[in-house]
Amino acid sequence: MTDQLNLKSDVYSFGVVFLKLITGQGAIDSTWAPGEHNLVAWAHSLFKNWRKFSKMLDPLLLGCYPM
Incomplete structure (x- = not known):
């Protein structure tokens, strides 16, 4: 929102990408x-x-994932 990138924004973005992958x-x-x-x-x-x-978790994983 501030157009300033920093470590926190990088961590948040990584978290969003990770959530997109697992869901x-x-x-x-x-x-x-x-x-x-x-x-x-x-x-x-x-x-x-x-x-x-x-x-x-993404249903396409069919339960094949480590807890």
Whole structure:
């Protein structure tokens, strides 16, 4: 937002790319529930409970991933 890149913005961007890879979702999706159009906001709600982690994984992985 400030057009200034720094270590924090690089780490955040890496996290978004990582989430896109493990979820198979885009960074923004207007078809999701209100308040969860952003991939990071949606994933944040699942990170609060580690038992829900598997809900965020791409179904195309067919359960083949290390916990």
